[in-house]
Amino acid sequence: MAVLALESLAVFVLSLWKIYLGFAYLAIQGYSLIYACLLNLSAVAVSVFFTYLLWKQGDKWPFFNRFRTHRSYQKAIEFWRRNGAMLTLILSPILIGIPTYVIIALEAKISIKRITISMIFISFLWGILCYYGSSFFVDDVVLIANLK
Structure with a gap:
């Protein structure tokens, strides 16, 4: 039970x-x-919620001012400008990062309700793909190991 926790x-x-x-x-x-x-x-919902709460208090947290000048944030902003909001949303759970996307979307004046629903939906789709992709990968590895 402790291992599961x-x-x-x-x-x-x-x-x-x-x-x-x-x-x-x-x-x-x-x-x-x-x-x-x-x-x-x-975890995705908690991440969106806490990022939103911290972003609303951003003036009080010097972390956000430093984060806005960080290289990964600047790359994400450039990705948003070059490819648009939809592709950034689609790739954020696996490439950009959930909190980074939430901050960029909030600065682009997208509502928190829309961000949360879309992030959970896209994460669900990527999750199914990752879940079945890794289970097929494990089956192939076990099959190759048994052949030897």
Whole structure:
């Protein structure tokens, strides 16, 4: 029971930034897709919520002023300008990072309700892809290992 709690906590923490590690780990360990979705998508919702709360208090936190000058944030802004909001949303759970996307979307005056719903939906789609992709990968590795 303690191992399950520690695994769940580790997957939750990993999924606060990007979701593919959590889904892949749970697929490899043999957890159900429903459990993987509940755990990872709750982490996505918490990440969006806390990023929103911190962003609203941004003037009080010097972290946000430093983050705006950080290279990864500048790359994400450039990606948004070059490719648009939709492609940035689609790639944010696996490439850009959930908090970075939320900050950029909030600065672009997108409502928090729309950000949350779209981020959970896109994360769900990427999660299914990562879950089944890693489970097929593990099956292939086991098959190759048994051939030797």
